[in-house]
Amino acid sequence: AQKVTQAQTEISVVEKEDVTLDCVYETRDTTYYLFWYKQPPSGELVFLIRRNSFDEQNEISGRYSWNFQKSTSSFNFTITASQVVDSAVYFCALRPNNAGNMLTFGGGTRLMVKP
Amino acid sequence: EPEVTQTPSHQVTQMGQEVILRCVPISNHLYFYWYRQILGQKVEFLVSFYNNEISEKSEIFDDQFSVERPDGSNFTLKIRSTKLEDSAMYFCASSEGLAGGLSTQYFGPGTRLLVL
Numbered sequence: 001a002q003k004v005t006q007a008q009t010e011i012s013v014v015e016k017e018d019v020t021l022d023c024v025y026e027t028r029d030t031t032y033y034l035f036w037y038k039q040p041p042s043g044e045l046v047f048l049i050r051r052n053s054f055d056e057q058n059e060i061s062g063r064y065s066w067n068f069q070k071s072t073s074s075f076n077f078t079i080t081a082s083q084v085v086d087s088a089v090y091f092c093a094l095r096p097n098n099a100g101n102m103l104t105f106g107g108g109t110r111l112m113v114k115p
Numbered sequence: 116e117p118e119v120t121q122t123p124s125h126q127v128t129q130m131g132q133e134v135i136l137r138c139v140p141i142s143n144h145l146y147f148y149w150y151r152q153i154l155g156q157k158v159e160f161l162v163s164f165y166n167n168e169i170s171e172k173s174e175i176f177d178d179q180f181s182v183e184r185p186d187g188s189n190f191t192l193k194i195r196s197t198k199l200e201d202s203a204m205y206f207c208a209s210s211e212g213l214a215g216g217l218s219t220q221y222f223g224p225g226t227r228l229l230v231l
Binding site: 033035037042043044045046047050052091093095097100101102103104105106107108 | 146148157158170171204206208214215216218219220221222225227
């Protein structure tokens with residue numbers, strides 16, 4: 001069975017602070033995909049990033065960066081110089097390669113960025 | 116940029132009524148999905164659909180639920196006899212394939228269903 005844990009249910013920061021959202025996953029599969037999605041107050045789910053389990057390179061996209069560490073089963077997401085528009089719920093998700101095509105989501109982290 | 120669309124955005128229904136939620140997946144995508152999110156909770160997988168068949172379903176997807184691709188563009192979720200606990204946001208998603216970059220699931224804006 002797959003499991004994704006986002007231990008931080010809610011984080012509040014002041015604009016321009018850096019913030020890291022944690023994601024820890026469990027799977028018995030040796031190959032899998034990890035994802036981050038953003039859910040702004042309007043409710044839609046916006047795809048942010050996909051990472052393959054065999055690619056442990058960290059990724060940076062503008063103010064966003066992701067740290068994938070297979071040894072600790074973690075896929076953390078950092079927002080640098082946070083902005084009010086970053087306020088949203090962020091979900092980490094897992095899809096093992098050999099266990100169908102369903103995404104298993106974590107419980108989400110609500111990020112509030114105050115001006 | 117192509118996107119998944121869903122209608123209606125909101126639906127209110129009485130317990131026991133049938134509802135049909137509609138989705139138009141991205142046009143070159145072959146895999147279609149329904150997920151639901153009860154208010155304040157995590158997103159949960161319901162069903163995946165490929166080549167006009169259900170390819171996978173969760174325990175939530177019981178006999179009250181059905182999916183259909185009635186034509187070349189629409190993908191529907193039907194709830195036969197709604198219960199109060201079916202109140203949730205229902206998301207449709209689609210992906211081009213299952214491997215690598217093709218596996219990314221793109222989500223629609225959701226349909227908020229309220230069962231009274």
